[in-house]
Amino acid sequence: MASSLVNGRPALSVDLSDRGLLYGDGVFRTVRVHGARPLNWPNHYMRLAQDCKALGLVCPEERVLLEEIGRVAAGEASAVAKVIVTRGVSGRGYAYPDGLASTRIVVAHPSPPDSSGAAREGVRVRRCELALARQPRLAGVKSLNRLENVLARAEWRDPAIREGLIGDAEGRLVEGTMSNVFLAFGGKLVTPDLSRCGVVGAQRERIRALARDQSIPCEVRDVGFEELPRADEVFLCNSLIGIWPVVAMGESRWLPGPVASLMQRLIELEDARTG
């Protein structure tokens, strides 16, 4: 597979003058695809549009992306599609001209290894040493500037540790290196506010909407690492893993709980209906 399109044409590479390479001047999404249909697509497209707006990029039309995701994933029962939008090819220098044509990249990857064991039994995580920088102009945006995530993920090698939680310089919990985080307290959900740093994932947004549908309160607020041991449940989410309950971090222990389990079920149902 690894089928890929650049601006709608089959291609394996991008121009050396593309600002995505030169400056990380672009945004992306990673989408699960079943039978050439992207799952959780409304949230993915909404986030892509918002992230493009944050950087002043023109967001590709939805029908174009759907068609291209369908093309790269054609014939695959299940796949992962990565959608990248960069500001395009320009001359040297940070300034860019008006009306620059953005670069649209759609790539299919094989589905990740099955992680239903992790989804059922939970995972061990660690706390990363790297602290995320506070940049309100980029907070929430899934931009191509991801060195903080790369450096945080490089802090450990032990394959038994499936994710690292990252905080900010003030010791607040923000996210995982590749996931968003939820805490449950007595059947109520809490997830970190991402207005200073972090990435707003499409799965996080879906979980917030599903909680609303179920009348489960979900608060978005600052969360301290010190709250974790008191939480009844802690779970991670992203578009590829779905939901992984956290069962251990340092000395703290949790059990996979009913809120994570309910959310997993609701996601499955929605995917079965729309995928």
Place this chain on the structure above:
Amino acid sequence: MASSLVNGRPALSVDLSDRGLLYGDGVFRTVRVHGARPLNWPNHYMRLAQDCKALGLVCPEERVLLEEIGRVAAGEASAVAKVIVTRGVSGRGYAYPDGLASTRIVVAHPSPPDSSGAAREGVRVRRCELALARQPRLAGVKSLNRLENVLARAEWRDPAIREGLIGDAEGRLVEGTMSNVFLAFGGKLVTPDLSRCGVVGAQRERIRALARDQSIPCEVRDVGFEELPRADEVFLCNSLIGIWPVVAMGESRWLPGPVASLMQRLIELEDARTG
């Protein structure tokens, strides 16, 4: 021209799975080249090596880069070479395997338009609204994560304003969007400390060394924007512009002064000797 090499072979593009594109996982330098010889090369290579180390990248050998810069700029009296080192091509995800082969990109661009008028008469600048995020792990590093610079440079269009000065969230002066900044007070130099944010330019390092040779004190410390009006001289530097005196920002006015002029002359002499 626009001759370019990827890992030593002529190429115009980079793999869609290159981590430079996917995450900005790499570093770069922009070098002036005269007669196929890079100017200020010792500082460029030293910074490249330090930046590679900061990200855990293997720095290409000096002789390989010199040979490739010579090849892309061959036959040109003067050119600009951009050197990019990325972590290389890997599978999806922030983690990367041990021993991944980095990607080495060397591209020649035409020399920038002559700016000797700006170097002589000075330039108007503005203060940018964007504040740089504090990230000690990446501070000083000329990484491919440059969205802050892109957003700051997009704040103005007036071509009469040649540069924007950027501060941090605490109101300290850090750098220009594409340059480093020096202030002169009574024949002594001051340049902002870059241990929390900003890019350490090779020209900045050269100016610090030249000042040392001339027994001109040069202090690296936190600088407040409020110090600018009191400075006898303010000047910008990078490898392409050399030194531009600042003559106006907002209501403040300065004249091109003797320290900037001396540094320009010393740079010219060094370039003539080594270029």
